[in-house]
Amino acid sequence: MEKNKSVDEFIAKKGNWRKQLEVIRSIMLSTDMQETIKWGVPVYTVDGKNVVGIGAFKSYVGIWFYQGVFLKDHHKKLINAQEGKTKGLRQWRFTLKDEIDQNLVLRYVEEAIQNQKEGKEIKPEKSKALEIPSELSSALTENNTLKQSFEQFTPFKQKEFIEYIATAKREATRLSRVEKIMPMILNGIGLNDKYR
Template sequence: MIKNDQWETELEILKTIIAKTELVETNKWGGCVYVYNNKNVIGVGGFKKFFTLWFFNGAFLKDEKEHLINSNEGVTKSLRQWRFTSKEEINEKEILAYIREAIDNEKQEKIIKPEKTKSEVIIPTLLQNELNSDGDLKEAYLKFSPYKQKEFIEYIETAKREETKLSRIEKIKPMILNNIGLNDKYR
C-alpha cells in the first residue's frame, strides 16, 4: 500500500460508513482492518490510482452489483476488492449491504481454508535397499510419522559421500527399531 494523502477524504468517508456496523477498527500490516470477533472482515486503503475496500472472505459475497474483483487471479482465493477512483462512486447503501453480508458470512464461519501441500516423501535408494533387505526395519520405519521419516531422510541425504550416508544409516537403524525419532531427545 502506498502511503500518501491522495485519498484521505475518501478513506474517511469509507471509515464513517464502516463505523455504522459492529466491526472493530484495528491496524494490521500497516493498514486499517476491521474485525468481527478478532477475525478480519474488511480493510481500507489508498493506492496510486484508486482507493479500495477489500473483503477478506469476499469470495462468499453474492456481488450482485459486480463491484468486486480478484486483484491477483489464480493466487488469491478469497480476498476481493471494491475499487473506487472518486468519492462520487461511494454508495453508502450498497457498501453497507456488502459489509453486512460479509459480517453474516463471518458469523457463519464461511472461510476458505488454506490448502495444505502434501509433499511426497522420496526415500533415497541406499535407505530403501536397507528397508527392503530387513522386514523388521521397514515395518518400524513405516510406523513413524511422515515428518519423522523426513528427518531420517534429510540426515542421510545431507552427507556428501556415499560411505558417510551408509554409516549414518547404520547409526539410525537401532533408533528406528527402538521407535526413537532422530531428534526425539531434543523434544
C-alpha cells in the same frame, strides 16, 4: 465502534486519498466490527476474524473483503486481484469520492459480517508433505544430531534446504550440496538467513 488512533494516523498520511478513506471508514465505523491495524493497514474484524480491510494505492482506494468470494455481488463491484491464485479475497476499487455509494457499500459490508458470523470461510490449503531427496535423507538417517537440528527448522526453512538439493541435476552435485549444508543445519543457520 470505537475509533483506533493508528487508523487516524494511517489516513492522515494518505494525502490525495484522505477524503475517500474517511468516507469508507465512516461506513465501517457504523457497524459492530472492531477497528484495528494489521500489516500496516486498517482492518475490521468480528470476533477476532478479519472481515474487511481498506487501503490506498497509487491509482485507487480499495476495500477488500477477506471472504468476498461468498458475497452475492449482484452489482458486479468486486474483482479478484490475482485470478487463479486468490481464493477468498475480493476487492472493490474507487478513485473518486463520488463513486462511493455509501448505502451499497454498507450492504456488502453487512453481508460480509453476516457471512463471518455464519462461519463462511475458505481455509488455506495445507501444504503437501515435503519429499526429502535421498541424499539428504541418508545424511539425516546416519546422523541423529543432524536430523534433530533439521527438525528444529520451520517447514519453510526445511523446504529451502530440500529444494536446494533437489534442484541439482547430477547426483555428485546433490551430494556436495548436502556436505555444504550440514554445518549450517548443525549450527541452526537457515540456507538463506544471510539474505534476510
